Amino acid sequence: GENVEQHPSTLSVQEGDSAVIKCTYSDSASNYFPWYKQELGKGPQLIIDIRSNVGEKKDQRIAVTLNKTAKHFSLHITETQPEDSAVYFCAASLYGQNFVFGPGTRLSVLP
Amino acid sequence: DTEVTQTPKHLVMGMTNKKSLKCEQHMGHRAMYWYKQKAKKPPELMFVYSYEKLSINESVPSRFSPECPNSSLLNLHLHALQPEDSALYLCASSQALSGNYGYTFGSGTRLTVV
Numbered sequence: 577g578e579n580v581e582q583h584p585s586t587l588s589v590q591e592g593d594s595a596v597i598k599c600t601y602s603d604s605a606s607n608y609f610p611w612y613k614q615e616l617g618k619g620p621q622l623i624i625d626i627r628s629n630v631g632e633k634k635d636q637r638i639a640v641t642l643n644k645t646a647k648h649f650s651l652h653i654t655e656t657q658p659e660d661s662a663v664y665f666c667a668a669s670l671y672g673q674n675f676v677f678g679p680g681t682r683l684s685v686l687p
Numbered sequence: 688d689t690e691v692t693q694t695p696k697h698l699v700m701g702m703t704n705k706k707s708l709k710c711e712q713h714m715g716h717r718a719m720y721w722y723k724q725k726a727k728k729p730p731e732l733m734f735v736y737s738y739e740k741l742s743i744n745e746s747v748p749s750r751f752s753p754e755c756p757n758s759s760l761l762n763l764h765l766h767a768l769q770p771e772d773s774a775l776y777l778c779a780s781s782q783a784l785s786g787n788y789g790y791t792f793g794s795g796t797r798l799t800v801v
Contacts, residue, residue, distance in 0.1 A: 608787040619691075619777050619792035620730065627787055665729050672787040674743070677729035 578603040580668050582678030589656050590686050597681045599666035600648040606668040609649045610675070611640060614663045624651070656685045688713040691793035693778050699799045702768060708796045710761040710778030716791070718742075718784040719761045721753060722777040724795070730777055736761060737784040768800045 579602040589595045601609075607628035612620035626633045626640045626649065633640050637656075642649040653660055666678040691712045700706050710719065718737050722730035734753040735743035741753065750772075752764040761778055775797050779790040 610789050612792075617794070619693075619779075619794045620790075621792065622789040625787075625789050669787075671785040672781065672783075672789075673785050674732070675790070680727070680729055 578606060578668055578670075578674075578676040580666060580676050580678040582666055582681055584681060585679065586682045586684070588684045588686060591656060591658060593656055595651075595653045595656050595660070595683055595685075597651045597664055597666070597683070598648060599650070599668075599678050600646075601668040601676075602647070603668070603670070604644075604647060605670050608669045608672050609640070609642060610667050610669075611651050612665045612667065612677075614665065614680075616662075620665060653683075656683075658685050658687055661685045689791070691778055691780055691791050693776075693793035693796050695796055696794065697797050697799075699801060700765065700768065701801055702770070704768075705764070705766045707765065708763040708776055708778075708798075710763075710793060711759055712780045712791070713759055714780065714791065715758075716780035716782055717758065718781045718788075719755065720779040720781075720790065721761070721763050722779060722792075724775040724777055730792075734763075735784065742784060765798075768798075770800050773798055773800045 582599045610625035614620040639652040664681045667675040669675045721733040724730045736755045739755045754762040775795040777795045779792045781788040
């Protein structure tokens with residue numbers, strides 16, 4: 577079955593700096609890769625996703641890149657703000673079924 | 688309406704109690720999910736409903752019983768739980784079971800079993 581690794585487990589950055597979180601997956605058939613942000617006391621919120629036929633996707637300060645050959649995908653957050661502080665989960669799935677989540681990255685943006 | 692609403696937000700129950708968690712969405716999504724999340728861990732899939740039929744049961748103990756009365760509602764009936772079942776229970780929905788659709792999660796029910 578699919579296995580997703582995520583690094584780093586914790587990340588602290590200064591406000592205004594960039595943050596990068598990387599995930600690797602094991603099943604080359606996986607074709608859908610969402611990223612979720614979970615704030616304290618809330619459920620995960622979809623922030624961006626990418627499909628296997630696309631190498632990069634951007635939405636304002638957030639971007640995701642996918643390297644199918646290496647089987648890894650990364651979340652890039654630019655100009656970080658304190659409200660970006662949260663736990664971020666990556667996930668991999670085949671056609672949106674049976675998401676496998678990574679273990680999560682706790683991002684702290686220091687003012 | 689772009690939300691998944693879960694009630695109650697918090698629940699404390701004894702090991703002999705029977706309680707139910709409720710989830711509602713009005714986005715027309717046809718797939719609904721129950722996840723369990725322990726502290727500092729990712730969500731773990733419990734059940735999947737597609738078009739109101741149970742599609743996946745991830746070997747969840749029978750003390751958890753899901754129900755999907757209609758396309759907008761999902762319940763999780765709890766009976767004779769153990770303290771280790773204390774966790775955040777998340778409901779999610781997506782447009783369909785397959786097709787690369789992201790999930791919309793509710794805020795969860797924080798369950799404590801005493």
